[in-house]
Amino acid sequence: MSVRVLIPSALRRYIEDKDTVEIEARTVEELLDKLVSQHDELRRQMLTEDGGLRGFINIYVNDQDIRYLDKYQTRLKSGDVVTIVPAIAGGVA
Amino acid sequence: MISINKEALDQIRRHAESSYPAECCGALFGVKNNDTRSVSEIIPLPNRWDGESAKQRYLITADDYIYLEKTAEEKGADILGFYHSHPDHAAQPSDYDREQALPVYAYLIVAVEKGTARDIACWVLCNDRSAFSRETMNVTSS
16 A cells, blocks of 8 residues: 655655655655654654654645644555645744 | 855845735746755736735645746756745744755745845755754855
């Protein structure tokens, strides 16, 4: 059950400069666990200390935001494309 | 170090002043060699916050980011970082700036005092996300 994960340029330096990786996973949660398990720096940039996804990181499954699917429990099937996209934000407060 | 020409900085200042009292934002395109980022073009973007929120925050959405990646690729450029303004605040990153930043990018902040752009400073988040360090800014004439 292999899915393709598209890595944004902002995070490639933490994953050997790859723009795509293939991961076997049944849910988004499992995919994220596997993605960061061997890349500590990627984990630090994508996840909070509590293990939650940082607010500015967006995950899409076949172009659909997981917030409008089943979030981390969104099921994956072979051939799905998962895209990671950061939003950019900040400000004085 | 970040290298940027005076006209690009003036463009950022004008964007910051015309957006006041809201924050402005945009992207910095160019090339990176070792530790030097050379800005070739700035890409002004709409602040996706509106109303009162836009006076304290800026947002470049995921859709905007996808647009930037495609545009940068077409131009053969890299996304070097982003700029935004701090209306009536110093050109120093806030805690919220730090929470939202990525170490791969440079963050250029322009202070706007009563509608007039003042200091500009450039910052890069350290890898452990604990703090920003200030980047040397080399302003070129062309």
